[in-house]
Amino acid sequence: MTTITLTKGLTAYRADPPKGVELRGGLVLIHEIWGLVPHITDVADRFAAEGYLVIAPDILSGAGVTPEIGAELESLVFNSDEATRTAAQPKLREKLSASKSPEYAEEALGYLGKAVDALFDEEGIDGRVAVVGFCFGGGYSFALAAADRRIRAAVPFYGYPPEPEAVTSIACPVLAFYGDQDEGLMQSLPELTTTMEDARVEFTATVYPDAGHAFFNDTNTITYREDAAADAWVKTLAFLDTSLGNA
DSSP, X not given: OEEEEEETXXXXXXXXXXXXXXXXXXXXXEOOTTOSOHHHHHHXXXXXXXXXXXXXXXXXXXXXXXXXXXXXXXXXXXXXXXXHHHXXXXXXXXXXXXXXXXXHHHHHHHHHHHXXXXXXXXXXXXXXXXXXXXXXXXXXXXXXXXXXXXXXXXXXXXXXOOOHHHHTTOOSOEEEEEETTOHHHHHHHHHHHHXXXXXXXXXXXXXXXXXXXXXXXXXXXXXXXXXXXHHHHHHHHHHHHHHTTOO
């Protein structure tokens, strides 16, 4: 488990399968809006233990959200004190503004492509590359699947839906996870499902009751739902096995 440089200005966390564990493919792991925080590196290690070579690029530090800043922002947003949460809003908007521009989106996709390149260069991967992402990274999982036909499976956790015109470019199966309390994404899911069907994309959406956004994040005591996270983990591993030809 180490930090690598993918290209100038872009580093990533790399997690390799332990010695003696069969290599099952490569994963691009895309972090939440809080950046490459320890939760994401821990998830990378979990996937590596299952046999995946994982590259988790830090695509937000260049936009001003380092892991340290991201961790601070998350702690403020989920603070138990309402006044603290309210006072944090201007800082949150300031720090996240750069990541919301079209220019950033184009740059981020280029960075993610570098992670795919790196996985394809690895011996034993043999084209078996998938993407998994959470929240902000879930949205970019959709986007990377649409932009890069080398991706053979996509697993967005509570990711914001892609533009309808992008869906037609997705050439891989997609397994998406949601919590039924995540109001905005629940409202957009029926239209997304129809758009996926019209584009003939193999799309499976799993919705967990009594769960909301970020239900998989076990470092967030407010949003984490243990049963939903455990089930999503099992389903993700099975989906990757099937989609990458390991089943």
